Amino acid sequence: MDKNKIVRAAAAQIAPDLTSREKTLARVLETIREAAARGAEIIVFPETFVPWYPYFSFVLPPVLSGREHLRLYEEAVSVPSAATEAVAAAAREYGIVVALGVNERDHGSLYNSQLLFDADGALVLKRRKITPTFHERMIWGQGDASGLTVIDSSVGRLGALACWEHYNPLARYALMVQHEEIHIAQFPGSMVGPIFAEQIEVTIRHHALESGCFVVNATGWLTDEQITSITSDQGLQKALRGGCMTAIVSPEGKHLAPPITEGEGILIADLDMSLITKRKRMMDSVGHYARPELLHLVIDGRATAPMVASANSFEMSETRTKTDGEYDLSFDRDSDQRAAVLRGQAR
Secondary structure (H helix, E strand, C coil): CCCCCEEEEEEEECCCCCCCHHHHHHHHHHHHHHHHHCCCCEEECCCCCECCCCCHHHHCCHHHCHHHHHHHHHHCECCCCHHHHHHHHHHHHHCCEEEEEEEEEECCEEEEEEEEECCCCCEEEEEECCCCCHHHHHCCCCCCHHHCCCEEECCEEEEEEEHHHHHCHHHHHHHHCCCCCEEEEECCCCCCCHHHHHHHHHHHHHHHHHHCCEEEEECCCCCHHHHHHHCCCHHHHHHHCCCCCEEEECCCCCECCCCECCCCEEEEEEEECHHHHHHHHHCCCCCCCCCCCCCCCCCCCCCCCCCCCCCCCEEEEEEECCCCCCEEEEEEECCCCCCCCEEEEEC
16 A cells, blocks of 8 residues: 555544444444534444354353343344444545444354455455454454464554453564554454453553554444343442543554543544554564564464265275285375374274
8 A cells, every 4th residue: 555645543542332233333324424524534433243242251150140141142243134234325425434343143152253354345355363362262262373364454554452462472473473553453442340440551562563554343242231240249330430441542652642541532643654664664673674584473363163074075095914914094184284184004
């Protein structure tokens, strides 16, 4: 893309509707429209915003969370589905890139997924959080490294990570080495208290500096009424406040607009893409500042699946020795470059 281009970015800090996927989706579509009306070319929503982040799992013991977990299954997003088609249509109508966090349902499992829609409505990336954090492991399955991919979009090269994936330096490096220009960060918000907001700020500003890219980060918001609906325990309610840091950061680590730490709103800032070169002239951590002959990343970018073999994906050949009756079985799996030849012996 044009290195001198100015991209207008938006980050949404809004509350989901904790009763309905469709009502939360309606909020997403309205926010896309509003951001586009303000000239935004890309908008980022919080982590698993549709239908909602599973706040219940943070404050309820597992034995009491079954009902809410099942409800999350029923309201979760399949990809593709009418919900994803609605977001794609909005992206296409308003010519805006949309980064949306969803609870993705894939048959009997839920995943923390990040969806990126380009300005023409195409779904250009679906990735799953590689390691759910702490209480989240009771809710979501694990993703794989196939989603650690930087994609070209109408606004530049985009990479994405969710929440504490930013504390996995190799996951971040996998995106950095692909030369991401705009990094999409998503956190839940309305959790843990002010210290969480401080940690988010440190994390995204450091990534901007180290990667030499812009970071657009969105966190969610819960109203007092919503917090009360999750738990009536006033002590536990404290764990569902604070932790909001919706922000847009430059490659120099600077806030491009005052961050939103309370309430709802849409943060807007202009990204001067020439700042990427300005930062990397001094320190390109995957270029002239790297020492790949000493330190380099090896990544297994294959998509995982519970079954990869098919009826004609391998051929078996049998060779018997003439001396002792032993024979060698070779299975030559040529469906891709991953599998080795399996050899066994029988008598």
